[in-house]
Amino acid sequence: MSGLATATRALPAWAIDLRNPPAHKSKQAGIPDPPGFSSQSGSSSSKENKAAQRTPPTPEEMDTLKVKKAWELALGPVKSLPMTGIMMYMSGNSLQIFSIMMVFMAFKNPIMGIIGTGQAFERFETETNRAKMLQAKAAYVAMQLVALALGIWKVNSMGLLPTTRSDWLAWEAQREAIEHAVPAL
Template sequence: MSALPPPPPPQWVVALNSPMPRPSKAANSIPDPPGFTSSNTRGGKQVSLHNPTEMHHDTDRHQRQQQDKQQATRPEETDTLKLKKAWEIAMAPSKQLPMQAIMMYMSGNTLQIFSIMMVLMLFKGPIQGLINTNAAFAKYETPTTKARLVGVKAVYVLMQLLLFALGVWKVNGMGLLPTTRSDWLAWESERQPLERAFFAFK
């Protein structure tokens, strides 16, 4: 019985052992992508791909120029972002004014635990904000932004004082401030009503 011939090798073995075909003229007619032309003119000089030293130096010079520009503009952009963030912190208390005013109005002027707690919380926020003014803007303060942060801090203090004034107005409405004559004069007597009304069942 005769031996069978060996099976043909797989296609990938044939492709691996066969040499690469030379590019045809049609392939050479395809233009090179931008930046990879066989000859490029830069600064009045002809740069060839066969001598890549010149192209390498030009690329390094271009990268150095870009880095210098970025380093020159980066501090200015950083200072602008810091000032923008500082203004957001300075104006943040103004957003609490309408909400706090409505809450103080709705709590009433009677002396009860709810209204007293609301007033204490209203005073606590501005006092802590005024004490920690420098700490709130410490991370945004640099030698170039220190002078411009003075106005930002002034606005921040003004917003905190407005919140404090709202608390003073609420305490005055509750009758806890000595703003009447009877609070200061010992001989000031209490006003006597002309008539009294009592509830009675019939």
């Protein structure tokens, strides 16, 4: 027993500090509290009062919050369009691995988003806000179609879309090239 008693007495200073934290320093007189904060809120009795005063949100408030979150989700695809457009523009119109990956992702992400529309919004949908969710879902699909149009623009700028008659008809003459490049030795 005496060995155990000496082991507890020989604790390092940091272990003793952890068991006995220093007292809270009082607020300096010249610094005011930030708006919405009072220095008396640190006591446990005021925390209990705040917990007792807080009422759970009403179903109408929860529906409003869910609709707001659904609209944030619906407008999310548009937020990434400028960066995607700039990256597609900068990748060039030649067939390289980077531009092919950009085109693949430009088609894959919107198509997967449209397919997963119901799953994306199911956590926000309730019986009372079904009509508002339908509007958010329609906006989400529209934004995904805009993202898909960006991919179609890129494919067209790469020259991979058949847009002339000679692309479809074998007897039509192909377009005459304005310029020709000659490889150098």
